[in-house]
Amino acid sequence: MKDTVLLTGAAHGIGRATALELARKGHPLALIDRDSRALDALVDDLTRSGAKVAGAVVDVRDRDALVTQVAELADRVGPIDVLLACAGIGSLTLVPQLETSDLKHTLEVNLVGVAHSIEAVLPGMIARGRGHLIGVASMAGYRGFPWMISYSASKAALIAYLEALRPGLSRRGISITTVCPGFVRTRMCSEIPYQHKVRMIEPEAAARHLARAVERRPRNCVFPWDMKISLTILKYMPDFAFDALMRLAGPRALHVDF
Numbered sequence: 001m002k003d004t005v006l007l008t009g010a011a012h013g014i015g016r017a018t019a020l021e022l023a024r025k026g027h028p029l030a031l032i033d034r035d036s037r038a039l040d041a042l043v044d045d046l047t048r049s050g051a052k053v054a055g056a057v058v059d060v061r062d063r064d065a066l067v068t069q070v071a072e073l074a075d076r077v078g079p080i081d082v083l084l085a086c087a088g089i090g091s092l093t094l095v096p097q098l099e100t101s102d103l104k105h106t107l108e109v110n111l112v113g114v115a116h117s118i119e120a121v122l123p124g125m126i127a128r129g130r131g132h133l134i135g136v137a138s139m140a141g142y143r144g145f146p147w148m149i150s151y152s153a154s155k156a157a158l159i160a161y162l163e164a165l166r167p168g169l170s171r172r173g174i175s176i177t178t179v180c181p182g183f184v185r186t187r188m189c190s191e192i193p194y195q196h197k198v199r200m201i202e203p204e205a206a207a208r209h210l211a212r213a214v215e216r217r218p219r220n221c222v223f224p225w226d227m228k229i230s231l232t233i234l235k236y237m238p239d240f241a242f243d244a245l246m247r248l249a250g251p252r253a254l255h256v257d258f
């Protein structure tokens with residue numbers, strides 16, 4: 001019997017591709033997104049292909065609606081074994097346009113939205129003594145990227161939140177995976193005006209990594225392989241070298257002035 005997966009941000013990009021991959025592997029699915037048209041179309045397609053699936057239109061910022069809808073979805077597809085929190089937003093934040101409203105909005109979705117999703121599934125997982133929480137972070141959470149200030153802050157907070165939860169939840173039979181994808185060809189990534197060609201993987205490739213993470217429960221899931229090298233270099237790079245790199249490489253990387 002395959003684990004039942006609750007997937008947020010399921011209607012587009014990495015989330016949509018992962019829903020298709022998990023359904024292909026036989027996982028019952030509870031899907032959440034705020035785009036009702038795209039979500040309904042996905043649920044219809046998956047149902048026609050024989051998958052056990054149910055969807056609900058919810059904004060992950062709305063804690064009460066999310067808790068209610070997740071309970072209803074679990075009644076339809078079964079108790080949630082795995083949360084894959086993929087819903088996220090990301091856009092340029094540059095010094096000339098710095099606004100706390102942008103920071104608050106990004107934190108509400110990328111951090112608090114994930115925390116709401118965890119809150120919706122955690123009591124059931126604790127009662128059953130098993131479960132798996134997967135949060136989709138980013139390389140921008142490991143170091144501060146000067147063209148995505150709010151996004152970097154939100155993903156850094158998410159990485160720390162998941163890390164801080166890990167020991168207390170592992171004692172209760174619940175594993176946590178922090179995901180760090182490289183560049184994936186989705187709407188979010190395509191909106192960033194990189195000057196040079198950036199090597200992107202397709203959402204379907206990202207989905208295969210995420211589906212493997214659902215089954216193997218690693219602590220970290222970093223892909224593709226060259227992202228592992230970049231992440232290690234960035235994590236251990238001395239601060240002065242990182243600052244200099246961003247000052248020099250930043251303006252060359254983008255069509256914008258930060």
Ligand SMILES: NC(=O)c1ccc[n+]([C@@H]2O[C@H](COP(=O)([O-])OP(=O)(O)OC[C@H]3O[C@@H](n4cnc5c(N)ncnc54)[C@H](OP(=O)(O)O)[C@@H]3O)[C@@H](O)[C@H]2O)c1
Nearest residue numbers: 009012013014034035059060087088138183184186188189
């Ligand atoms: N693409 C990359 O290169 C990349 C790299 C590293 C990490 N990531 C992370 O991967 C995750 C998925 O990104 P993606 O590239 O697949 O982006 P995407 O194509 O924009 O898909 C994001 C999905 O999340 C949904 N969503 C956004 N805010 C939501 C909310 N408040 N409540 C419910 N659903 C919401 C979106 O719905 P709407 O259509 O209504 O907006 C959309 O369906 C994000 O967490 C992102 O930070 C992406």
